[in-house]
């Protein structure tokens with residue numbers, strides 16, 4: 001059988017739509033003809049590539065949906081935390097260091113985390129998920145720090161009050177006054193780094 005006949009048969013052979021005789025003829029020819037073998041490899045290669053492209057497209061659509069859901073859930077959670085903090089703040093009527101301490105410790109770190117989540121929308125600004133996740137972590141810390149400084153002025157707190165006693169007093173004072181805030185800041189910074197890498201992976205950023 002000549003090459004042109006084999007090439008005509010190849011599509012049927014690939015789709016498994018030819019007779020056993022034709023199949024045997026094609027296989028016999030392919031074993032002895034490098035040119036037709038190459039044509040067959042090209043044809044099957046193209047099919048697999050198209051199938052793969054289709055799968056990647058389908059997969060990224062599901063991943064995009066997952067990524068959006070993750071971000072929405074986290075945004076809602078940080079928003080709820082801010083509401084809880086503000087609710088506690090509204091319930092306090094004492095002044096100076098006690099004033100707004102609950103808000104200070106909950107609202108401030110939650111705000112930093114929420115801003116970093118909003119920043120996730122601009123994921124395309126970053127080249128890869130490693131850079132993105134470190135930026136997300138740094139942004140959480142930076143916003144939280146700015147919010148802490150703003151809160152000190154807003155609630156007219158004087159952190160120097162804590163410096164009055166011994167080192168142990170100072171340490172205890174820091175833990176007592178900012179403990180929850182420090183814990184939440186560390187937690188959100190780590191969450192921001194880990195979850196943003198997860199988020200970037202779902203969007204195919206390597």
Ligand SMILES: [Zn+2]
Pocket residue numbers: 002003006029033034035036037
């Ligand atoms: Zn041939």
